[in-house]
Amino acid sequence: MKLFIQYLKPLFNRILKGFSVKFIGTIMDLFLPLILAYIIDSVIPTGNINRVLLWGGAMVICSILAVTLSIKANRMASSVAKDAVQVIRHDLYEKISYLSASQSDQYGSPSLISRLTSDTYNLHRTIGLMQRIGVRAPVLLIGGILMTVTLDPVLTLVMLGVLPFATVTVYYVSKKGVPLFDQLQQEVDRLVRTVRENITGARVIKALSKSEYEKVRFEGVNQRVVNAETKANQTMAATTPLMNLFLNLGLTFVVLTSAYRVNEGLIQPGVIIAFMTYFTIILNAMLSITRIFVLFSRGIASADRVYAILHTEPDLEVESIDRKDDSAHIRFDHVSFGYGKNPILEDIDFTLNKGETLGIIGATGSGKTTIMKLLLRLYDPDDGIIRINGMNVNSMNLKELHTKFGVAFQKDFLYADTLSENIDFGRDLSQKEILKSTESAQAKEFIDSLNSGLKHRLTPKGTNLSGGQKQRVLLSRALAGDPEILLLDDSSSALDYKTDSKLRKALTEQYQDTTTIMIAQRISSIQQADQIIMLDKGRIIGKGTHEELLRNSEPYREIYRNQSGGEEIA
Known part of the structure; x- marks a missing residue:
């Protein structure tokens, strides 16, 4: 609900104008049965055809005004819904763009996609329908009841006897429906995730002949969405038959009471016709209100999901200035980090001077890419400090920090x-x-x-x-x-040795002042680096130049022998 208030408040004047137009059009609808009752009971008995035509013309004018104003109000409602959701979608996309990596991991890409698409679509429908029916239905309901009071208070009391039952039904069903629609959107998140996985891995799936397996897996996820939507819709659908039951029972009691009152001469036939028309209007208004609650329940569930993203507090706040005199361009000072409870890096400690190149090599999952992510401050380290030119990266504006980098990630x-x-x-x-x-x-x-x-x-x-x-x-x-800083994450793995050699030569000759961190699987890509660190299970097990590691690190020597046969690689 807070989301609706926040984004509809700037459009209040347009909404109020649309409500006014809708209100006037609805009042025109309410006058029609009253005019009809007057024609039947007061005009027709006089036999004056001119008066019949006059009041008949009044009914035609009311009908034309009702239709015209309703169309105008519906257009205004659609315009408001479009503009409001456009702003919501823009703000949501912008917020998602600035979520930290850990926050994106927490929500998951499928959930963020579905909130940006299906949830905003639900908001569009809710805002539009609330303006179109949200005014008309209550006005018809309350206005219809007031009109019936003027016609015959006794019949009105008979009719109102069933409304408490209808109100309680709508309240309890709607209360149960909101959590079900929230669960439905979570199942949609899973569906989006499965589709993204299948599209991304389409070639692998075909190569391994797993198409049938993926079809079965998708069918299972799809069925869960169907079951969740069926359960939610069945719960909300209970309102319509129950409302029909209560209101038709009321209509039955009204007809019986009317028969007795006409027989006793207490009311006229025209009043009965008008009353039955108003009862139909009230019946339809109650059904429309039921429909509003069904859609509003879904809209509230989506609004809560969108609101949660929009009001996610940043977890990478810029801290107070922390600068030290440091000749090093980049310094990792005993840095440790883990994704959740899983430790990835432990006690990573190295320095790089301006223009130097650091090569990082290690087994898959040893934390090589994570070092780059910490330097970019996509995540904050659990322990230790990362500095650039003596400045703690946690005290640097993220935009200022990121403009220092040129990055080529592995994926x-x-x-x-x-x-x-x-x-x-x-x-x-x-x-x-x-x-x-x-x-x-x-x-x-x-x-x-x-x-x-x-x-x-x-x-x-x-x-x-x-x-x-x-x-x-x-x-x-x-x-x-x-x-200023170049980060290359296994970005030359698809290059042949000759092209890789030319690339390294170009970096050495044309980017002398650029500090480079290069992750590689091939020693040939980093052997000319000023410093090389070898990682294993998140720890540095070797650090030095290529020649130093060949002398002092058996794991490095073994990788070198496997890749080059012991021959020096150009």
Whole structure:
């Protein structure tokens, strides 16, 4: 509910205007039965055709006004819903963009996607329907009751006798329905996750002939969504038959009471016709209110999920200034970190001077990529301090911090856009800077061979490029703009030795002032580094130059022998 108040408050004047138009149109509907009763009981007995036509014309005018104003109000309601949800979706997307890595891990990508899509769609429907029916139904209900009071108070009391039962039914069913719709959205999250997994791993699934297995798995997840939606809808659907039961019982009592009162001459036939019309209006209004509660229950569940994201407090706050005189460009001071209760890095300690290159090598899962993530402050270390130019990264503005880096991750992505836009990445770089980066990343040759060159348009994820070509484009993006710190996470694994050697030479000659941290599986990619650390289970088991590690680290020597046969690699 807080979400609706927050985002509808700026649109209050438009909503109020729409409510006014809807209210007037609804009042026109309420006048029709009253005019009809007057024509039957007072005008027709006089035999004056002109008066009949006059009041008949009044009914036509009321009908036209009711329809016209209702259409106008519905358009205004749709416009308000569109504008409100547009802002909600924008703010939600922006908030998701600034969530820390740990917060994104906590919610999960599937949940964030479904909140941004299906939940905002539910909010759009709820806001629109609340304006269209949320005014009309209560006005018809209350106005209908007031009109019936003016016609015959006794019949009105008979009719009102069933309304408490209807109200209690709507309250309890709605109270039970909100948690069920929240559970439904959680099942939708799982469905989105399964679809993303199947799309991402489509090639592997086909290669391993697991298509049937994945179909069965998807069917299970899909069935859970169906079951959750069925349970929620069945619970909420109970309101309609119960409402019909109560209101039709009321209608039966009204008809019986009317028969006695007409027989005793207490009311006229026209009043009975008008009363029955108003009762139908009240019946439909109650059913509409039931529909509102059904949709509102779903909207509240979605609003709570969206509100939770929008009001997630940042967990990577900028701390007070912490600077020390330090000649090192980058310093990891006894840093430890774990994802939750799982320790990943323990007592990581090293320094890098400006322009130096650090190579990191180790087995899969040893924490190599995590070092980069901590340096980028995607996560905060559990213990220890990370400094850049003597400044604790926790006391640096995140935007200022991130502009220092050029990054090429192991599992990086390419947009469905031109090569130039993928390299520029919204930084407004000059053509000269882009060309320099492609030349250094050894991408210029294959880009020049394309008909459109840098204007060549990529498919989503760059599937129209080979693995080596994609890595060189990603390297170009990392190098563009002459970053202060370059982070390369196994970003040359798809390159042949010759191209890899040219890349290392270009980095040495053209980026002398850039401090580089390079993760690699091949020793040949890092053997020229100023410093190499070898990780095992999150701990440093070897540190030094290539020659020092060959002398002092048996695990390093063994990897070297396996990769090179003991021969020095160029």
